[in-house]
Every structure is written in C-alpha cells, then in structure tokens.
Amino acid sequence: MDIRDYGWDQIFEQRWTEKYKEPFKPGRIVADYGQMLRVVSESGEHLVNRPVKKPDNETQPAVGDWVALDFAQEVPTITGILDRKTKFSRAAAGQAVKEQIVAANVDTVFLIQSLNRDFNMKRLERYLIAGWESGAMPVVVLTKADCCENVAEKVMTVYDTAPGVDVHAISALTGQGIDGIRTYFKPGKTIALLGSSGVGKSTLANLLAGKELLKTQDIREDDSRGRHTTTHRELILLPGGGLLLDTPGMRALSLWAAESGMELMFGDIEEWIGQCRFSDCRHENEPGCAVREALQTGELELKRWESWLKLQKEIKHLEAKKEGKLRLHQKQWGKQIAKLQKEIYKGKI
Ligand SMILES: Nc1nc2c(ncn2[C@@H]2O[C@H](COP(=O)(O)OP(=O)(O)OP(=O)(O)O)[C@@H](O)[C@H]2O)c(=O)[nH]1
Ligand SMILES: [Zn+2]
Structure with a gap:
C-alpha cells in the first residue's frame, strides 16, 4: 500500500521525522467505529483500539488523522497523533x-x-x-x-x-x-x-x-429530508x-471556533465597525456610527448585519463557556495543590 495515495506528503514526512522513528510506522485513520478505529499503513489495513484518553492530553484521534502505530505489540496500537494540517470542528x-x-x-x-x-x-x-x-x-x-x-x-x-x-x-x-x-x-x-x-x-x-x-434510504413523503x-x-x-x-448528517452545526472564519466571511462589517467614532460603539444610535450609516446607504445589507449580530452573540456565549471550563480546571488544580501543601505542612509527605 502506498500511503501517498492516502495523502502522505512532505509536510507529514517532516512532522514525522521530527517526532518518531523506527519501529513506529505512520498510518491514517480511515474509519471510526467508536471504540475501534480502522487505520491504513504501508502494510495494509488494521483495526486498532481507540487510545485511552489521558488527562493531560485532550487530543482524541479523528478520521483523517495521521497516527504513529506501534507494531511491537501483537495488535498495533496508536502511540501518537501527527499535528493536523486542517480540521473541521464543531x-x-x-x-x-x-x-x-x-x-x-x-x-x-x-x-x-x-x-x-x-x-x-x-x-x-x-x-x-x-x-x-x-x-x-x-x-x-x-x-x-x-x-x-x-x-x-x-x-x-x-x-x-x-x-x-x-x-x-x-x-x-x-x-x-x-x-x-x-x-x-x-x-x-x-x-x-x-x-x-x-x-x-x-x-x-x-x-x-x-x-x-x-x-441510502428513500425520502419520506412527509418531509424533504431523507432518513x-x-x-x-x-x-x-x-x-x-x-x-x-x-460524514453522518449533522442536525445542527454549533460553532466551536470562528475567529478567522468570521473575519473571512464578514471582514467588511469589521471594517465598518473600525470606522465608528466611539470604540465602544454599540451601533444603536450613537453619533458617528459607521455601521448605521452603511445600513442607511445600503452599502451594508440589513440581513448580513443581523446575521453578524446573531453569530457574534453565539460566539460570545461559546467563549464564556470555554472560559468557564478553564476556570473550573484551574479551580480543581488549585484545590489539589492546596491539599498537597497542607499535607506537606503537616509532615505527611
Ligand atoms: N431528486 C433528487 N434526489 C436526490 C438527489 N440526491 C439524493 N437524493 C435523495 O435524497 C435522499 C437522501 O439522500 P442521502 O444520500 O441518503 O443523504 P445523506 O446526506 O447521505 O443523508 P445522511 O446519511 O442522513 O447524512 C435519498 O432519498 C436520495 O435518493 C438528487 O440529486 N435529486
Ligand atoms: Zn457603530
């Protein structure tokens, strides 16, 4: 099997040589069955176990990932994931x-x-x-x-x-x-x-x-979606x-990250915002609001502006949730460290 057919190229080759050597071999995850993953390497296809999640490493393998396979075991195991070139997340x-x-x-x-x-x-x-x-x-x-x-x-x-x-x-x-x-x-x-x-x-x-x-199943009479x-x-x-x-059909696409995506899709809006007189302009009825002006002249479509507002709200909400999670982590860590310090102080450790 030539792994180049599966997308192996110089970029991955370089990432590989920086991190791995024999006896590990590169393989690409081609299917995800939950607990099991199917991986293609130069020696063919292998069914491998999904690696156990470690607390210090949240990176879980996904279909399309290049992984390091350890063939020293009877059943090959995944020992690492190569840095991704791209990833579509939600x-x-x-x-x-x-x-x-x-x-x-x-x-x-x-x-x-x-x-x-x-x-x-x-x-x-x-x-x-x-x-x-x-x-x-x-x-x-x-x-x-x-x-x-x-x-x-x-x-x-x-x-x-x-x-x-x-x-x-x-x-x-x-x-x-x-x-x-x-x-x-x-x-x-x-x-x-x-x-x-x-x-x-x-x-x-x-x-x-x-x-x-x-x-694929035939479409149902009563709606325009398939099963x-x-x-x-x-x-x-x-x-x-x-x-x-x-990929399986997605019911809803909740954004996970959107910074560069928003910039590429709504760069013009961000430019208008930059031109508002006040840096904290809420674009409601402040004087010198470039957004309002653009809406009035029709240079900015109301529909786009409304989309932007709605997406912005969602992204803020997501950021707050992510931050909350981070704080929780820090709090848990803080508690553990405090406990440890107490034990050291008491001479237990
Ligand atoms: N009229 C028409 N029907 C189509 C066309 N392509 C797909 N369909 C029908 O749409 C329905 C759903 O198609 P699928 O290919 O199963 O859709 P899917 O996106 O893979 O759906 P999931 O697997 O649920 O994500 C089936 O009944 C197809 O026959 C098309 O070009 N024209
Ligand atoms: Zn404004």
Whole structure:
C-alpha cells in the first residue's frame, strides 16, 4: 500500500521525522467505529483500539488523522497523533464544552445543501464560517438541482454571501454538475462531504465511487429530508485517485471556533465597525456610527448585519463557556495543590 495515495506528503514526512522513528510506522485513520478505529499503513489495513484518553492530553484521534502505530505489540496500537494540517470542528452536542472534530487533514470541504425546501442561507453561513475556520478550502455544493425551478438565482445568492467560494449546482439524478465535482479529486487530496442529514451526501459518494458504498434510504413523503442512515465516518480511496470522507448528517452545526472564519466571511462589517467614532460603539444610535450609516446607504445589507449580530452573540456565549471550563480546571488544580501543601505542612509527605 502506498500511503501517498492516502495523502502522505512532505509536510507529514517532516512532522514525522521530527517526532518518531523506527519501529513506529505512520498510518491514517480511515474509519471510526467508536471504540475501534480502522487505520491504513504501508502494510495494509488494521483495526486498532481507540487510545485511552489521558488527562493531560485532550487530543482524541479523528478520521483523517495521521497516527504513529506501534507494531511491537501483537495488535498495533496508536502511540501518537501527527499535528493536523486542517480540521473541521464543531461544538459537541450536549452540556459539555467539548470540541468534536468531524474531519482531520482535509484539503477541501464540500459544504452541501439541497436546493429543495431545505435550502437555508443562514445555515450555509455557519457552514462557511466553520469551513473557512478549518483551514481547508470551502466549496459550496447545492444538490438536487432537479428539484428546483430557480437554480441560477440560488447560486447567485450563495455567490453574494460567499465571495471567492466555488459554487456548484448538481443533481445525482440527471448527472448535472457532477463532472465539475470530479475535478477536485486529485491523487492524495482529501475532500469531506459535510451537511445536514438527507442532503444527498451518500448518494453523491456512491456516484463518485461508482458503486454502492453506503446505504441510502428513500425520502419520506412527509418531509424533504431523507432518513438518517450514515452511521459512521469513513474515508474512501476513489478509483481515479483522491479521498472522500462521507460524514453522518449533522442536525445542527454549533460553532466551536470562528475567529478567522468570521473575519473571512464578514471582514467588511469589521471594517465598518473600525470606522465608528466611539470604540465602544454599540451601533444603536450613537453619533458617528459607521455601521448605521452603511445600513442607511445600503452599502451594508440589513440581513448580513443581523446575521453578524446573531453569530457574534453565539460566539460570545461559546467563549464564556470555554472560559468557564478553564476556570473550573484551574479551580480543581488549585484545590489539589492546596491539599498537597497542607499535607506537606503537616509532615505527611
Ligand atoms: N431528486 C433528487 N434526489 C436526490 C438527489 N440526491 C439524493 N437524493 C435523495 O435524497 C435522499 C437522501 O439522500 P442521502 O444520500 O441518503 O443523504 P445523506 O446526506 O447521505 O443523508 P445522511 O446519511 O442522513 O447524512 C435519498 O432519498 C436520495 O435518493 C438528487 O440529486 N435529486
Ligand atoms: Zn457603530
């Protein structure tokens, strides 16, 4: 097996030589089954255990990661993770303040939305922010073009919101736009399919692979989404070269990090804000507010401004949650140290 087909390149080679040597071997995680991970290395495919999480290291391996495999054991084990080139993350569902890495070391992220009733610019905006943030190149793929009367109009709307991003309207049914999609798959390049459940990720994956990879279910009569069918993440080597990562449909994309994504998506707004007379301008009715002015002249669209406000609120909330977690950690540490000091003082240690 040539690991270069799986995306191994000079950058990883360099990161590897800085950190590892024989008998360790590099391998790429191609599937995540929860407790078990499937890894490809030069000697083939291996099923390995998910490494035990250590308290001082929160980094958990994700599909797409390059890992160091120790073959000295009977069953190969993961001993380390190479620094990632890119990662597409979201905030994990539930109460815990936790990052969930959906895809690691991807070169391009297809942000997929269907052109039927599901089309939602607000949702696409969030995907674009997370897409830019990932470090990979975001590409918008609008599926089910056969179900839409005004494809060109919708494509233009996306172009307006995401200048500089490629937009493709496709149909798995008629084959429209599929050739354009194929151009992204080059040997060693990894592309992740990201989007809500039912947008047609698995259908597209099957089409690109030229065979049934994963089961898709027929759409239900009563809504425009498909059933949730893809259960695990899997990286697939395509026959013509290139790697495809189909991911399970996401119910909601809660942002995890957004700084550079916000800047790339809303750089103009940040510029307006910089021009307000008061540095603490709330952009409500202060004199010399450049944002209000831009809204009045129409240079800044109200819809975009409202999006920005809403996202900003969400990011502040997330930052506060992250900070709270950090403080809790510090508090717990503080308690342990105080206890230790007491014991030393009492001569117990
Ligand atoms: N009309 C039409 N239907 C499509 C197209 N692509 C996919 N579908 C249908 O949409 C439904 C959902 O497709 P899937 O490929 O399972 O969607 P998914 O994004 O993989 O869904 P999850 O696995 O739940 O994340 C299925 O019934 C497909 O047949 C298309 O281009 N046109
Ligand atoms: Zn202002």
